[in-house]
Amino acid sequence: QKEVEQNSGPLSVPEGAIASLNCTYSDRVSQSFFWYRQYSGKSPELIMSIYSNGDKEDGRFTAQLNKASQYVSLLIRDSQPSDSATYLCAVRGGGGSNYKLTFGKGTLLTVNP
């Protein structure tokens, strides 16, 4: 059973701080990695994707991937109250059924003004 693990939180940070969200996965041949943001009562929204080891930056968001450690993270710089949401890590495995993503249960982030 392929698994994606996230700290459930809640993670609470002050406005302007860096929020760090972590995710580990069990399938060593996983190919693609995604971060989704989900506001309460809304559907998940894709915010970052990363495919190779290292860092990928997009505005205030940085995704980091370490395939050897089977670890992916999301950093949010200069956190804003509008960043308060649940963040879902998703992983696409290798092999035949590579259409589908496996999701972690999410980390609830609260940014305090």
Add this chain to the structure above:
Amino acid sequence: DVKVTQSSRYLVKRTGEKVFLECVQDMDHENMFWYRQDPGLGLRLIYFSYDVKMKEKGDIPEGYSVSREKKERFSLILESASTNQTSMYLCASSLSGEVGYTFGSGTRLTVV
């Protein structure tokens, strides 16, 4: 932008009813998915389809079936609704396995 439309935002159905949840995407995506989301359990895959008339079971297919007669439409069917199927149902689509999904706005189903 890709749009994934779910026909109902809220539904209330009675136990034993046959329930149809409809999902339509407008960007010619090959792959479509149905998930349910429950507190503490996260997103769980029910069924997915990678082509017209093709379907594969996900992790929790029991009590559900699907239909994909046209590329843009993927329907989830609850054959005989039960109270344990009360949940948020999310449809998603993707162009290929390389990219992430686009989700619809979800259908909150309550079975009474």
